[in-house]
Amino acid sequence: MRIPHPLLGLRDLREFTYLGDAALIDRPEATADEDKAALNAHVFLRDNPAGTHRELWYHEYGDRSWLVVTRDTRTHEILGAELARDVALAAGRDR
Amino acid sequence: MADTALTPLTALGHTAPMTSTFGAYSLSEIADLGLASLALRRGGSAEALAERLGLALPGPGLWAGTQDGTLSAIWTGPDQWLVEFPGRACEDVAGDLAARAGSGVSITEQTGAFAAFRIDGPSLEPVLERLGPIDPVAVRPGTAHRTIVHHLGCILACRSENRLDVLGPGSAAAFVHHALELTLRRVVV
Incomplete structure (x- = not known):
């Protein structure tokens, strides 16, 4: 399996490690008690789709960038990869 | 004042940089x-x-x-x-x-964090094919890729068609050297 790194091109799977669902980027603030349910869902609850899945991969043995990789969980086909930083910035985060 | 005339050691622990040859290929430690x-x-x-x-x-x-x-x-x-x-x-x-x-x-x-090695030889392609998962086509003069070599993150800096510098973790210098030595032995078999 190869991952199309947005900066470095196609790179071998062995250079990467996997974290999980890309929704982990959107950590809720959870400063007030009523936010605790959202934080609980963020930490413990995951969708398990049979199909397209957006997930976080770390280019540990490469440039150490975090990527959001879109993968079909049924076929392992990689449909795209973006820098997680760009995804976070596009979502309105400051970094 | 104590005598501070200490002898510097290279990453491989010797007083002089190590060099060895494998057929038409040479492997040398860049200590400086x-x-x-x-x-x-x-x-x-x-x-x-x-x-x-x-x-x-x-x-x-x-x-x-x-x-x-x-x-x-x-x-x-x-x-x-x-x-x-x-x-x-x-x-x-x-x-x-x-x-x-x-x-x-x-x-x-x-x-001190890195151990640097230099491979000189007629063609880098057979070396890269055996070294790790990096695509040999992606390694051209002027490129420098960090990739995995025998489970260690190493930078492969291609200086010319015949020269590849490998920068690996200094704390695992002997392992990096072993990986390169093994690769070159397989190239010249």
């Missing part, structure tokens, strides 16, 4: 390479920094050096580089770089 990491802080200009350093700061997957070969930089991430000072391992290269780079950057000494 000074290194410092350079990171541009958020909002800074890479062009202005390159101008202050008198060094082209390369983009993803590349390295670039000055004409006289005294200074070069390897891209290690967005707005991050590993700056090489050939022959200056015994000097305060991080201090030198900090003085040249001015403000708005973060610099750390890296000389």
Whole structure:
């Protein structure tokens, strides 16, 4: 399996490690008690789709960038990869 | 004052850099390479920094050096580089770089963190095919890729069609050397 790194091109799977669902980027603030349910869902609850899945991969043995990789969980086909930083910035985060 | 006439050791633990040959290929330890990491802080200009350093700061997957070969930089991430000072391992290269780079950057000494090796030979392709998962086609003169070599993250800087420099973790210098030695033995079988 190869991952199309947005900066470095196609790179071998062995250079990467996997974290999980890309929704982990959107950590809720959870400063007030009523936010605790959202934080609980963020930490413990995951969708398990049979199909397209957006997930976080770390280019540990490469440039150490975090990527959001879109993968079909049924076929392992990689449909795209973006820098997680760009995804976070596009979502309105400051970094 | 104590006698401080100490004998420097190379990353492999010898008093002189190790060299060996495998058929038409040679493997040598580069013991005198000074290194410092350079990171541009958020909002800074890479062009202005390159101008202050008198060094082209390369983009993803590349390295670039000055004409006289005294200074070069390897891209290690967005707005991050590993700056090489050939022959200056015994000097305060991080201090030198900090003085040249001015403000708005973060610099750390890296000389002792890496062990550097050089492979010279007729063709790098058979070496790269056996070294790790990097696509040999992606390794051309001027490229520098960090990839995995025998479970260790190493930078492969291609200096020419016949020369590949491998920068691996200094704390695992002997393992990196073993990986390269094994690879070259397999190439010349």
